[in-house]
Each structure stands twice: as C-alpha cells, then as structure tokens.
Amino acid sequence: MDISPTLTWASNRTLGVLITLRGDGRAQSSDVVYAVIDGAICISLTDSRAKTRNMRRDSRVVFHITDPDSWSYASIDAEAELSAVASAPNDTTVDDLMSIYRAVTGGEHDNWDEFRTAMVEEGRLVARLHPRSATGQIH
Numbered sequence: 001m002d003i004s005p006t007l008t009w010a011s012n013r014t015l016g017v018l019i020t021l022r023g024d025g026r027a028q029s030s031d032v033v034y035a036v037i038d039g040a041i042c043i044s045l046t047d048s049r050a051k052t053r054n055m056r057r058d059s060r061v062v063f064h065i066t067d068p069d070s071w072s073y074a075s076i077d078a079e080a081e082l083s084a085v086a087s088a089p090n091d092t093t094v095d096d097l098m099s100i101y102r103a104v105t106g107g108e109h110d111n112w113d114e115f116r117t118a119m120v121e122e123g124r125l126v127a128r129l130h131p132r133s134a135t136g137q138i139h
Contacts, residue, residue: 020054035103045062046063047123078129
C-alpha cells in the first residue's frame with residue numbers, strides 16, 4: 001500500500017491501536033485516539049505508561065486502524081518520535097497537545113488554561129509516528 005492514500009484514509013478517523021514491543025519482544029497493544037498532522041500520526045501519551053517506556057526503548061511500532069463497516073484496515077509500520085514531557089503550561093509540548101485535541105475533536109476546549117495545567121500535571125507528551133510502510137486494504 002502507498003503511504004499517502006493510507007494517511008488520507010486514516011486522517012478521517014480518530015481511533016486506532018498502537019502496538020509497541022515489550023522488553024522481552026512480545027507485542028503490547030493499546031487503543032488510542034490520534035490525529036494525522038503533517039504526515040505523522042500524533043498521539044497524546046502519559047509519561048508513566050508502558051507504551052511510552054516501550055517506545056523509549058524501541059521506537060519501532062505498528063499502528064493499526066480498522067473500519068469494519070467497509071471491510072477496510074491498515075497496519076502502518078512506523079518509527080516513533082517522542083516529545084519532551086510537558087513541564088510548563090505554555091511550553092511547546094502543551095501547544096502540540098492542543099493541536100492534537102483540536103484535530104481529534106474538531107473544536108475548541110471549554111477552558112484552555114485548565115487543559116494546559118492538566119497536561120503538565122498528567123505528565124503528557126506527544127508521540128509522532130513517522131510511517132515507513134503500510135499493508136491492508138481500503139475500500
């Protein structure tokens with residue numbers, strides 16, 4: 001599959017499965033909300049989660065998206081790039097998390113100051129998955 005039409009298809013969805021590798025090589029999967037921004041699959045993560053630790057150790061991931069109504073799916077092999085953990089309400093990580101929020105919801109948050117503070121308190125960061133190849137079928 002070509003990456004460009006796959007990302008176009010993926011950009012019309014917001015739910016996927018992030019598959020990372022545990023230290024012993026076994027797969028670990030997590031349902032996540034995502035947005036396609038500037039050719040990367042972007043996900044808001046918490047620093048303390050296993051998926052984050054897994055990507056710090058091994059940046060190779062698979063991102064799986066399915067649309068059962070059309071018998072369509074894509075499994076995207078990607079390289080994960082992790083941002084810094086949000087450390088201040090006005091840092092660039094929080095700005096990026098706001099962009100993901102807007103892309104996923106299609107709207108604005110009711111209280112951006114509260115959102116910014118929560119991103120720091122929760123230890124949030126951004127995973128940018130840079131696609132390398134894709135398999136699947138899109139109808």
